[in-house]
Amino acid sequence: MFSGIIEEAATVVALNKEKGNLHISLKSNFTNELKIDQSVSHNGVCLTVVSIKDDVYTVTAIQETLEISNLGLLEVGSKVNLERSMLMNGRLDGHIVQGHVDQTAVCKDVTEANGSWYFTFEYDFDKEMAKKGYMTVDKGSVTVNGVSLTVVEPTNNSFKVAIIPYTYEYTNFHQIKVGSVVNLEFDIIGKYISRILSLS
Numbered sequence: 001m002f003s004g005i006i007e008e009a010a011t012v013v014a015l016n017k018e019k020g021n022l023h024i025s026l027k028s029n030f031t032n033e034l035k036i037d038q039s040v041s042h043n044g045v046c047l048t049v050v051s052i053k054d055d056v057y058t059v060t061a062i063q064e065t066l067e068i069s070n071l072g073l074l075e076v077g078s079k080v081n082l083e084r085s086m087l088m089n090g091r092l093d094g095h096i097v098q099g100h101v102d103q104t105a106v107c108k109d110v111t112e113a114n115g116s117w118y119f120t121f122e123y124d125f126d127k128e129m130a131k132k133g134y135m136t137v138d139k140g141s142v143t144v145n146g147v148s149l150t151v152v153e154p155t156n157n158s159f160k161v162a163i164i165p166y167t168y169e170y171t172n173f174h175q176i177k178v179g180s181v182v183n184l185e186f187d188i189i190g191k192y193i194s195r196i197l198s199l200s
Contacts, residue, residue, distance in 0.1 A: 001086050002041045004094030004141075004148020006171045009079040013056055020063035022072065023050075026080060031055045034084075039099070041083040043172070044146035044183040045069050046099025069101045070145075070181045079172040081146040094148030095141040101183040102134055105144070107176050108158065117163045118152070119144075119176065123184060125157035131198065133191035143185035147171055 007030065014025035024042070034040070034057055038049045047059035066072035074080065086092070105123035121144065126134070136142050136154040143149070144161060152160040163173050176182065 002046070002083050002094075002097040002099050002146070003086050003092050004083070004097045004143050004146065006081045006083055006147055006167075008082045009170060009172045010082050012074050012076055012078045012080060014058075015074060015076060020066075022061045022066055023058055024061060024071065024074065024080075025056050025058045026082075027056050028082060029055075030084070031057050039085050041085075041097070041099045041146045042080050043070060044081070044097070044099065044143050044185050045071060045101050065101075068103060069183045070104055073181055079175055081171050083146055095143075096188055097143050097146070097148060097185060098188055099146075100185060102186050103184055104181050105184050107178055107180045107182065110176070110178060113162070115165060117168060117173075118160050119163060119173070120158060120160045121182060121184075122158040130156070131194060133194035134186050135190070136186065137190070140190065141187045143183075145172060145176075145182045147173070 008028060010026040010028040013027050016023040034049050034052055036049055039046050045065060049057050050060055051058045061071045103123055105121040107119060108122045109120040111118045136151045136159040138151060138154055140151045142151050149161040168174050
């Protein structure tokens with residue numbers, strides 16, 4: 001379980017394919033605090049630490065994860081948003097994030113707004129999935145590349161988010177441009193509500 005508050009944008013130092021899997025090695029400031037089998041969110045995808053050496057650790061993404069997320073587009077040098085799992089005795093500063101990416105979206109516009117930025121993202125809309133909560137609502141929560149954000153001006157297949165300078169600098173949002181592919185996780189509370197209503 002995560003909160004969508006990014007700890008670091010780490011650098012990919014190696015990518016190794018093995019059949020349908022991709023082993024991703026990253027250099028992180030908190031590698032020395034990690035342990036094997038620990039869950040870490042990578043651009044919003046929950047992955048398990050499989051090896052650690054000095055300040056570099058490795059996780060493995062399976063084929064299904066690569067197909068539904070943007071991890072298969074990573075290159076050596078790419079920045080990846082990291083968050084370790086939540087501590088149950090702390091404040092929930094973002095929202096409840098599972099680390100289960102639902103689909104990807106494409107950046108359609110980036111507009112600077114007096115020191116902050118508005119990003120517009122577009123995703124494939126499926127009416128049946130929307131009925132199950134796979135959608136955005138105005139002022140609701142959404143996770144973009146693992147970052148907990150508030151939705152602005154949603155349509156059936158798009159939404160905007162406002163990014164403050166801190167988030168822009170300390171996450172990989174500073175690398176997102178028109179055409180960039182990002183990971184989306186829709187709000188789990190909305191999914192549960194939609195499921196309950198469908199059973200009424």
